[in-house]
Amino acid sequence: MQVKIQIARYHPAQGRFLQVYEVDPDKTLLENLIAIKEGVDPTLTFPLGCRSGVCGSCGVRVNGRERLACTTKVADGDLIEPLTSLEPIRDLVVRPAVESLDRAKAWMLKPQEAAVDEEAIRQIEVQTGCILCQSCYSSCPVFQEDPDFLGPFALSRAYRYLVDRREGEKREHIEAVVDHGIWSCTLCGNCTQVCPMGIDPKGDILLLQSWATRFGYSNPNLGGFGSFGLEF
Amino acid sequence: MDSDLLIVGSGVAGLTAAIRARELGCKVLVVSKEYPTQAQTTMAQGGINAALDGDIEGHVADTLKAGGGLADPVMVERICSKGPELIAWLDRIGMPFSRIQDRIAQRSLGGASSPRACYAQDYTGLKLLQTLYDRARSVGVHFLPNHYLLNLIVEEGRVLGGTLLDLERGAVRQQLAKATILATGGFARIYGNASTNRYGVVGEGLGAALRAGARVSDLEFVQFHPTALAGSAILISEAARGAGGWLVNGEGERFVDELATRDQVARAIYQQLEEGQRVYLDIRHLGEDFIDTHLPQERRLALLHAGIDPVHELLPIRPAPHYTMGGIDVARDWTTSLEGLFAIGECANPKFHGANRLGGNSLLEGLVTGWEVAYEAAQCQEASPAIEYKQTVKDRAFLQKLFDIPATIDRFQRRSFLERVLYHNAGLVREEQALKGVLATIRQHQQELSLMGLRDRSWHYNTDLLHFLEYGNMLEVAEAAVVAMEQRKESRGAHYRQDYPETRKEFQGHLLLWKEEGVLHTQFRQREW
Numbered sequence: 001m002q003v004k005i006q007i008a009r010y011h012p013a014q015g016r017f018l019q020v021y022e023v024d025p026d027k028t029l030l031e032n033l034i035a036i037k038e039g040v041d042p043t044l045t046f047p048l049g050c051r052s053g054v055c056g057s058c059g060v061r062v063n064g065r066e067r068l069a070c071t072t073k074v075a076d077g078d079l080i081e082p083l084t085s086l087e088p089i090r091d092l093v094v095r096p097a098v099e100s101l102d103r104a105k106a107w108m109l110k111p112q113e114a115a116v117d118e119e120a121i122r123q124i125e126v127q128t129g130c131i132l133c134q135s136c137y138s139s140c141p142v143f144q145e146d147p148d149f150l151g152p153f154a155l156s157r158a159y160r161y162l163v164d165r166r167e168g169e170k171r172e173h174i175e176a177v178v179d180h181g182i183w184s185c186t187l188c189g190n191c192t193q194v195c196p197m198g199i200d201p202k203g204d205i206l207l208l209q210s211w212a213t214r215f216g217y218s219n220p221n222l223g224g225f226g227s228f229g230l231e232f
Numbered sequence: 233m234d235s236d237l238l239i240v241g242s243g244v245a246g247l248t249a250a251i252r253a254r255e256l257g258c259k260v261l262v263v264s265k266e267y268p269t270q271a272q273t274t275m276a277q278g279g280i281n282a283a284l285d286g287d288i289e290g291h292v293a294d295t296l297k298a299g300g301g302l303a304d305p306v307m308v309e310r311i312c313s314k315g316p317e318l319i320a321w322l323d324r325i326g327m328p329f330s331r332i333q334d335r336i337a338q339r340s341l342g343g344a345s346s347p348r349a350c351y352a353q354d355y356t357g358l359k360l361l362q363t364l365y366d367r368a369r370s371v372g373v374h375f376l377p378n379h380y381l382l383n384l385i386v387e388e389g390r391v392l393g394g395t396l397l398d399l400e401r402g403a404v405r406q407q408l409a410k411a412t413i414l415a416t417g418g419f420a421r422i423y424g425n426a427s428t429n430r431y432g433v434v435g436e437g438l439g440a441a442l443r444a445g446a447r448v449s450d451l452e453f454v455q456f457h458p459t460a461l462a463g464s465a466i467l468i469s470e471a472a473r474g475a476g477g478w479l480v481n482g483e484g485e486r487f488v489d490e491l492a493t494r495d496q497v498a499r500a501i502y503q504q505l506e507e508g509q510r511v512y513l514d515i516r517h518l519g520e521d522f523i524d525t526h527l528p529q530e531r532r533l534a535l536l537h538a539g540i541d542p543v544h545e546l547l548p549i550r551p552a553p554h555y556t557m558g559g560i561d562v563a564r565d566w567t568t569s570l571e572g573l574f575a576i577g578e579c580a581n582p583k584f585h586g587a588n589r590l591g592g593n594s595l596l597e598g599l600v601t602g603w604e605v606a607y608e609a610a611q612c613q614e615a616s617p618a619i620e621y622k623q624t625v626k627d628r629a630f631l632q633k634l635f636d637i638p639a640t641i642d643r644f645q646r647r648s649f650l651e652r653v654l655y656h657n658a659g660l661v662r663e664e665q666a667l668k669g670v671l672a673t674i675r676q677h678q679q680e681l682s683l684m685g686l687r688d689r690s691w692h693y694n695t696d697l698l699h700f701l702e703y704g705n706m707l708e709v710a711e712a713a714v715v716a717m718e719q720r721k722e723s724r725g726a727h728y729r730q731d732y733p734e735t736r737k738e739f740q741g742h743l744l745l746w747k748e749e750g751v752l753h754t755q756f757r758q759r760e761w
């Protein structure tokens with residue numbers, strides 16, 4: 001039995017429009033998109049890759065919530081849209097905001113000799129599963145206020161290197177995530193809700209805030225209330 | 233954007249070469265048709281081999297034995313010996329290898345005499361690629377995503393760079409470099425949905441090299457992975473068998489040593505399927521805790537794509553095209569047959585795997601070939617004049633013309649037909665007549681290609697155009713591979729001929745293929761050792 005879904009389409013020459021397609025609810029969304037392209041509408045444009053949820057290419061929104069097309073089934077009336085807060089390219093294809101990784105210096109800054117045991121790896125095991133699918137970025141409300149916000153995946157990745165025992169340079173990591181970073185987050189938790197790999201960027205941002213405090217930074221949003229006017 | 237070094241492909245091989253060359257002082261540009269971290273490498277699960285215990289000889293011996301006489305002992309020794317040092321390097325830059333206490337954990341994979349595969353749960357490829365990507369960004373490698381390699385620019389036998397399709401603008405871009413490295417991966421996706429590979433793995437680097445006149449070799453050796461999900465061909469890692477998983481038939485009987493080499497296990501499963509049996513992977517006895525800790529991805533994939541929880545149920549599997557051992561022919565000094573052109577990773581054939589690859593050896597090959605070739609490429613210092621070359625003019629005209637050809641034949645239907653023809657007749661078991669039939673089909677499709685035009689007429693990010701180019705390339709690569717399958721009249725490693733079931737001494741060597749004036753030529757070369 002076929003069901004109907006709506007796809008939000010975009011082409012620079014045609015602008016935005018909605019289109020209805022009939023699809024098979026027993027197949028994944030990605031399989032359906034391919035069937036549409038090959039059999040019905042060759043102009044439909046979407047990203048595709050590993051079809052097993054590890055390459056991060058096929059992030060879209062289904063009824064307003066971020067999903068990987070390859071790990072999602074469709075239901076009657078579903079609305080499929082591209083990810084938000086990212087530059088649209090065509091239909092469901094958007095430009096990933098990977099340059100935020102550079103601003104957040106999300107890499108090993110100064111490797112040092114260190115004993116790395118099971119516990120040390122467990123500490124970064126979930127974060128290192130990030131596939132840069134941009135779901136968290138799309139779900140984040142902060143970009144409405146601050147387009148330069150570093151965003152959840154870049155901050156989680158910065159955290160993952162900061163706490164890596166092999167990392168010999170901690171302060172520089174903190175310095176890189178202070179501006180348009182950890183203090184801009186509203187801690188709404190959308191990112192954590194939508195991550196297909198079970199990463200908790202909100203939690204990582206909270207921990208980054210705590211590290212920043214340890215390095216002498218304070219939350220600028222709290223202003224004078226930060227210490228309640230008391231001397232410590 | 234000018235650069236010293238043009239690297240096409242962003243998997244483990246491409247990124248390793250990029251990082252190393254950048255650290256050696258080169259300006260490096262990595263071109264990829266999608267985004268860098270979406271490469272096929274992410275799908276590698278089981279691990280990366282290295283003899284961390286110092287037993288390089290053991291690793292070499294296992295690799296040579298699996299290779300069926302076609303793995304070059306010199307290259308095998310060189311690549312295996314470099315393993316431990318580069319694992320240490322990966323560890324330093326942050327690769328989250330799983331641990332046993334404070335040592336890097338290693339697991340057993342098929343054909344290995346000791347547990348040698350370093351892993352990160354069963355997400356080894358994904359985590360490796362993300363780590364390399366972070367490192368590449370930190371050292372200032374430049375990236376050019378959404379660009380598809382059309383052709384190599386060759387002048388007087390020297391490769392000066394490549395022509396690229398800029399997908400977003402629908403325009404041809406000429407990219408010159410002092411050296412060009414192809415790291416474009418294999419071509420196991422020519423079997424379509426039957427393959428474990430991601431979409432688009434049809435060897436555009438291999439095709440471009442063939443069109444440029446480069447020698448390629450050993451294309452007949454296509455590895456079938458023993459355990460893909462029966463319906464969707466989604467890969468279930470060898471780590472499942474390495475940890476003690478069983479293969480059983482419908483009567484619950486085990487019928488093969490689960491940790492024999494992949495060619496042997498795949499054929500044993502095929503036999504069972506031919507006899508009308510179903511074949512299952514059974515990991516129930518490993519227990520839920522173990523599976524969730526060490527094989528979390530396998531459980532997730534089985535649930536999603538087969539609706540089966542392997543903690544409690546048998547998992548129906550079948551062998552699926554997975555990896556191509558052959559590729560652009562690479563000599564012992566890392567050169568290809570064209571000056572200024574290098575090839576690394578799965579698209580290259582430095583004769584490391586021979587006729588059959590060991591699990592865990594492909595990531596190692598990508599890592600080591602990327603690392604070593606960076607040194608060679610960094611020595612290429614000759615810049616080419618920044619003029620517009622013949623190839624660029626030709627490719628611009630070709631692209632224009634492409635929008636004019638009719639679309640009277642359904643390309644998707646044709647492609648899916650050819651994929652099935654290849655799977656059933658040029659797959660795990662082969663024979664003369666069937667292979668000749670496949671070749672006839674391929675050549676017919678090549679002729680019909682000029683009637684399989686674009687149905688999306690937009691110049692802007694046109695994936696119909698991309699698919700057309702990929703299909704044309706697939707026909708070229710498939711033709712070369714099937715010619716090789718037909719000419720090797722023996723069985724060896726992953727190449728099994730029903731009509732020639734024995735291994736024959738006169739075939740102890742490599743079948744080289746190349747094109748002159750668009751025509752395919754072949755030559756058999758006895759091995760050098």
